[in-house]
Amino acid sequence: MIGTGLIGGSLAMALRKAGWRVTASDRDRGALRQAIRRGAASRACADPREAVRGASVVVLAVPVQAMVGVMRRIAPALSPATTVTDACSVKGPVVDAAARILPWPRMFVGAHPMSGRETSGIGAALPGLFRGRACIVTPVKGTSPLALARARRLWRAAGCRIVRLSPARHDRIVAAVSHLPHAIAAALVRTGLRDPAASRVFSGSFRDMTRIAASPPGLWDGIMHANGRELARAARAFSRELALQVREAGRPGPRLRRMLARSAAARKRLGVPGR
Amino acid sequence: MIGTGLIGGSLAMALRKAGWRVTASDRDRGALRQAIRRGAASRACADPREAVRGASVVVLAVPVQAMVGVMRRIAPALSPATTVTDACSVKGPVVDAAARILPWPRMFVGAHPMSGRETSGIGAALPGLFRGRACIVTPVKGTSPLALARARRLWRAAGCRIVRLSPARHDRIVAAVSHLPHAIAAALVRTGLRDPAASRVFSGSFRDMTRIAASPPGLWDGIMHANGRELARAARAFSRELALQVREAGRPGPRLRRMLARSAAARKRLGVPGR
Numbered sequence: 001m002i003g004t005g006l007i008g009g010s011l012a013m014a015l016r017k018a019g020w021r022v023t024a025s026d027r028d029r030g031a032l033r034q035a036i037r038r039g040a041a042s043r044a045c046a047d048p049r050e051a052v053r054g055a056s057v058v059v060l061a062v063p064v065q066a067m068v069g070v071m072r073r074i075a076p077a078l079s080p081a082t083t084v085t086d087a088c089s090v091k092g093p094v095v096d097a098a099a100r101i102l103p104w105p106r107m108f109v110g111a112h113p114m115s116g117r118e119t120s121g122i123g124a125a126l127p128g129l130f131r132g133r134a135c136i137v138t139p140v141k142g143t144s145p146l147a148l149a150r151a152r153r154l155w156r157a158a159g160c161r162i163v164r165l166s167p168a169r170h171d172r173i174v175a176a177v178s179h180l181p182h183a184i185a186a187a188l189v190r191t192g193l194r195d196p197a198a199s200r201v202f203s204g205s206f207r208d209m210t211r212i213a214a215s216p217p218g219l220w221d222g223i224m225h226a227n228g229r230e231l232a233r234a235a236r237a238f239s240r241e242l243a244l245q246v247r248e249a250g251r252p253g254p255r256l257r258r259m260l261a262r263s264a265a266a267r268k269r270l271g272v273p274g275r
Numbered sequence: 276m277i278g279t280g281l282i283g284g285s286l287a288m289a290l291r292k293a294g295w296r297v298t299a300s301d302r303d304r305g306a307l308r309q310a311i312r313r314g315a316a317s318r319a320c321a322d323p324r325e326a327v328r329g330a331s332v333v334v335l336a337v338p339v340q341a342m343v344g345v346m347r348r349i350a351p352a353l354s355p356a357t358t359v360t361d362a363c364s365v366k367g368p369v370v371d372a373a374a375r376i377l378p379w380p381r382m383f384v385g386a387h388p389m390s391g392r393e394t395s396g397i398g399a400a401l402p403g404l405f406r407g408r409a410c411i412v413t414p415v416k417g418t419s420p421l422a423l424a425r426a427r428r429l430w431r432a433a434g435c436r437i438v439r440l441s442p443a444r445h446d447r448i449v450a451a452v453s454h455l456p457h458a459i460a461a462a463l464v465r466t467g468l469r470d471p472a473a474s475r476v477f478s479g480s481f482r483d484m485t486r487i488a489a490s491p492p493g494l495w496d497g498i499m500h501a502n503g504r505e506l507a508r509a510a511r512a513f514s515r516e517l518a519l520q521v522r523e524a525g526r527p528g529p530r531l532r533r534m535l536a537r538s539a540a541a542r543k544r545l546g547v548p549g550r
Contacts (some may be wrong), residue, residue, distance in 0.1 A: 114476050114477070114478040115478060115479070116478065116479075116480070133478070134475060134476040136476055163472070163475050163476050165472060165476075169470070169472070172470065173470050173472055173473050173476060174476075176466060176467045176469070176470070176473060177467045177468075177473050177476070177477045177478065177481040178477075178478055178480060178481065180463070180466075180467070181463065181467075181480050181481055181484045182480065183517060183520055183521060183524070184459060184463065184484065184517060185480075185484065185538070185542075186520065186534065186535050186538035186539075187513055187516040187517040187520055187538075188455070188456065188459065188513060189538040189541050189542050189545075190516055190534070190537065190538055190541070191451060191455075191509065191512045191513045191516050192451045192452045192455070192456075192513075193452075193541055193545075194451070194512075195444070195447065195448050195451070197438070197440060197444070197448055198448050198451060198452050199544075199545060200409060200438050201389050201409040201411055201438050201440075201448060201449075201452070202389070202452045202453075202545070203389040203390060203391065203408070203452065203453055204390070204391070205391070205453060205456050205457065205460075205486075205487045206452040206453065206456055207545065208483045208484070208486055208487070209456045209459065209460065209483070209484055209487075210538075210542050210545070211480075211483055211542075212480045212483070212484075213535075213538045213539060213541075213542040214539050214542040214543050215535075215539065216539070217532050217533075217535035217536040217538075217539050218532060220535055221524075221531045221532040221535055224521075224524035224531060225524055225527065225531065227524075228521075228524040228525040228526075229525070231521055231524050232521050232522075232524070232525055234466070235517055235518065235521045237466045237469075238462055238463060238466045239514045239517065239518065241462040241465055241466050242458060242459060242462040242510055242514065243510065243514065245458055245461065245462055246458060246499075246503075246506055246507050246510045247507075249458070249496075249499035249500055249503040249506050249507070250503040250504070250507055251503075252500065256496045256499060256500065257492050257493060257496035258492075259461065259465070260461050260488075260490075260492035260495055260496055261492040262465065263460070263461035263462075263464040263465055263485075263488045263492075264461075264488060264489050264490065264491070264492050266464050266465070266468055266488075267460075267464050267485050267486075267488040267489040268489050269474075270464075270468075270474060270477070270482065270485070
């Protein structure tokens with residue numbers, strides 16, 4: 001497990017509970033010690049290159065902007081028998097980097113568990129974080145079936161349902177249901193609280209809609225940069241839809257109600273994520 | 276209590292718990308019977324004109340589009356000793372209607388408790404719905420101090436903190452922290468779920484951000500129509516902010532992180548609504 005933050009730490013704890021042996025590596029020594037203390041790893045290695053030696057599966061649980069550096073670092077120590085997977089929120093750039101950098105790119109299987117918290121770090125890790133959630137896996141032409149089977153087994157052991165998508169489709173969908181909501185929450189906080197009285201009267205809906213605006217900026221700017229083009233496309237589609245709806249609010253007639261009714265019906269069909 | 280839906284029913288239950296006598300009226304006979312059964316009223320009147328006779332405070336807890344009709348209906352039965360308040364999400368048009376229609380407009384005090392649920396009706400009512408929430412009151416020049424004191428006492432008895440704002444400032448702030456979030460949630464459901472695979476992989480953040488899109492369309496189209504101009508203004512400011520942020524996601528540099536950091540800090544300062 002390369003990286004023992006919220007995602008790597010939670011995954012390692014879940015795998016340990018499922019009986020896996022986990023060697024953890026993190027450049028932050030304090031986080032690594034805490035990972036051992038919290039039962040997230042049976043063994044710790046400061047050097048990621050040493051940590052991956054002899055592993056059957058390596059998980060890269062580092063922020064997207066650290067991915068290329070980590071791949072370069074571990075590449076010399078990988079064997080053709082080692083499956084590599086990751087947990088990044090963006091798949092196109094990561095899958096491309098793996099193809100370019102890893103010595104056996106067929107053994108790489110991109111993955112993205114649809115789970116998170118607005119907190120970060122091993123201190124916020126939970127072994128049940130992935131239970132019942134979708135994990136999107138993004139094998140490409142040439143991916144080894146053995147590597148795919150192993151990556152699926154790993155994410156299932158953590159409690160995920162597996163959903164298979166191409167990297168491009170992943171990035172488009174996740175822009176719409178995750179990256180755009182984060183961007184909206186951040187923009188809504190900044191516009192909603194312009195009048196100082198707003199923070200004395202805001203309601204539960206504003207609180208819920210902006211919860212994820214408290215997410216770590218240093219993580220989310222990397223994700224938004226990495227998926228910038230799809231995020232821009234999703235934001236344009238969304239802003240058009242919002243403008244259309246607000247225009248209908250400005251004139252009488254049944255159209256606004258029909259739009260809201262369509263959304264209410266779709267939202268009610270949605271259910272609980274992955275349960 | 277004119278109207279025994281989610282808001283009127285919850286308010287009546289809270290007042291009854293605080294020892295008030297409540298006469299309820301609702302054009303829906305079934306809802307009125309249920310209000311009695313759930314302990315929301317000590318007495319029921321099908322005719323609102325009869326219900327308000329002799330009351331010290333009348334609460335108009337009906338949708339904004341029904342407000343003018345109800346004011347006309349009860350006007351002949353009001354006495355100069357009766358305070359009238361309401362619970363509408365929009366204040367400008369309601370305060371204007373009261374000035375035009377009620378025989379003693381000085382006795383009217385606009386009010387808006389910042390609480391709600393995505394469900395509706397007396398069946399969803401809760402006596403604790405308003406506990407700790409802000410109730411915005413919007414007295415205007417000429418409002419009777421006695422009426423204002425009585426309205427404040429009523430909303431405090433339901434558990435609210437009182438926040439005083441002008442009707443115009445109320446409508447502007449509430450557009451930004453309530454009506455716009457509802458419009459965003461509805462538009463986000465429609466754009467986020469365009470790819471059918473999205474509903475298999477969406478995460479908790481998408482679920483939280485769209486919860487209020489399940490709100491009753493027949494209630495919310497009335498609110499958005501009534502506050503259409505302020506909603507449009509808030510939506511334009513928000514869309515500009517979102518576009519700026521998404522533009523920064525498309526190019527390198529520290530600006531995006533700074534924007535996200537500003538939002539994260541503001542969100543963390545926010546706390547729990549009214550607690």
